[in-house]
Amino acid sequence: MDVLAVIGPAALILVKESGVPLPIPGDLLIVGAGVSLADDLPVALAVLVVLLVAGYVGGSIQFLAARGVLRRPLLAGLGRIGVTEDRLEGLAGGMRRSGARGVALARMTPGIRIAAIPAAALATVPFVVFLPGLVAGNGVFVGAHFGIGFLLGTSAAEVLETAGPFKLVAVVAVSLLAAVVGWVVLRRRIASAQTDTAYACWADCSCPACVVVVSVARS
Numbered sequence: 001m002d003v004l005a006v007i008g009p010a011a012l013i014l015v016k017e018s019g020v021p022l023p024i025p026g027d028l029l030i031v032g033a034g035v036s037l038a039d040d041l042p043v044a045l046a047v048l049v050v051l052l053v054a055g056y057v058g059g060s061i062q063f064l065a066a067r068g069v070l071r072r073p074l075l076a077g078l079g080r081i082g083v084t085e086d087r088l089e090g091l092a093g094g095m096r097r098s099g100a101r102g103v104a105l106a107r108m109t110p111g112i113r114i115a116a117i118p119a120a121a122l123a124t125v126p127f128v129v130f131l132p133g134l135v136a137g138n139g140v141f142v143g144a145h146f147g148i149g150f151l152l153g154t155s156a157a158e159v160l161e162t163a164g165p166f167k168l169v170a171v172v173a174v175s176l177l178a179a180v181v182g183w184v185v186l187r188r189r190i191a192s193a194q195t196d197t198a199y200a201c202w203a204d205c206s207c208p209a210c211v212v213v214v215s216v217a218r219s
Helices: 003-017 026-036 041-067 071-080 085-098 100-107 113-122 127-162 165-190 198-204 208-217
Strands: none
Touching: 003 026, 003 041, 026 041, 026 127, 041 071, 041 113, 041 127, 071 085, 071 113, 085 100, 085 113, 100 113, 100 127, 113 127
């Protein structure tokens, strides 16, 4: 695999986890990486490690920034994409009580994982407690999404060998429709609360599992 094809997604993950609200769903990026490497397990595992490390570094940067000089600008930026102070404070209270376990659970849960890192900083969770939670939570979330992509890629390779062009077009169309439906469902689920923006909805609608979890949690 081209080195740039690895560095690109890893750099995007690092920047997103650092707290920069790029309009690219991170989980969709990870699923796509798994799909593209479905025919090479050793390389896929190596790329997964790179993506995990990028997420750990980015998450650590965001945590330290939120506790330091960039605290107010970072929290203001999160507020503009729908992560309110009340939401952060609610998460922070749980993290104060549960420590690394709370950080891990928040980071592996669609719908609240975006707010988990600034919430941990707001809760003044020590970095030595935060980091193990970040490693565990990201490990489960990223590993699961990458694995889904890897398995889907294996199946897609078989489909490509047997399906005609019209069937392939139909598959792409259905996939796009599913993404749009997921976005609409999440927007309607949280419209009354008005605590999230289109960015947050888009971030949560990029895989079916995330749509289900967020929709049930907010019903």
